Amino acid sequence: MTDNTSSAGSDADDWAAALAEQTAASAAPAPAPAVAPATAQVFQQIQDTSAAAAAAAAAATTPVDIARVLDVPVQLTAEIGRTRITIKNLLQLSQGSVVELDGLAGQPLDVLINGYLIAQGEVVVVNEKYGIRLTDIVTPSERMQKLARA
Known part of the structure; x- marks a missing residue:
């Protein structure tokens, strides 16, 4: 029986090193926005001194429990390209066939996450494993x- 824990640990170390390198490359501080957010200009706070309003304000300032959604599964798809072929051509495909x-x-x-485009990226290889x-x-x-156009 072989011990795969050391190779799994080195794989994790390689990915951690790649992520650290990426983080260091993009560590330049982002410039602060010069203009106040549009929501601050459009929506104004309504002041209410009632006890119900105070309780609602206290409830609104409590942190959102994000742990509830952390285990929700989503489908991530990396799409290189698309093509349309007929069923006849699909049935003729075999090992070694090339699809344009x-x-x-x-x-x-x-x-894509659950069919919605969320990012673009490039293929990387770290320790003989593919990533994006x-x-x-x-x-x-x-x-x-994009949703409004569809």
């Missing part, structure tokens, strides 16, 4: 714009 995709070589991968380095995160406003 609409993506170009070197083009970023699309990273995220290069661009889709902002929530961009996601909403």
Whole structure:
């Protein structure tokens, strides 16, 4: 019987080193926004001195229990490209067949969560294992714009 714990530990160390390198490369501090958020300009706080309002304000300031959603499973898909083929051509595929995709070589991968585009990235190999380095995160406003177009 072989001991795989040492190789699993070194795999984790390699990934940790790659992540640390990525974090160090992007450690430049982000500039502070010069303009106040739009919500602060549009929505104003309503002052109410009643006891019910005080209780509601106290409840609103308690931290959200994020632990409730941490174990919710999601489907992550990394999409290199797509193509459409007929069933006839699909049935003719065999080992070694090449299927042409609409993506170009070197083009970023699309990273989807439950079918929604959330990021783009590139393929990396660490210790003979594949991974994805995220290069661009889709902002929530961009996601909403894409949903509105569909």
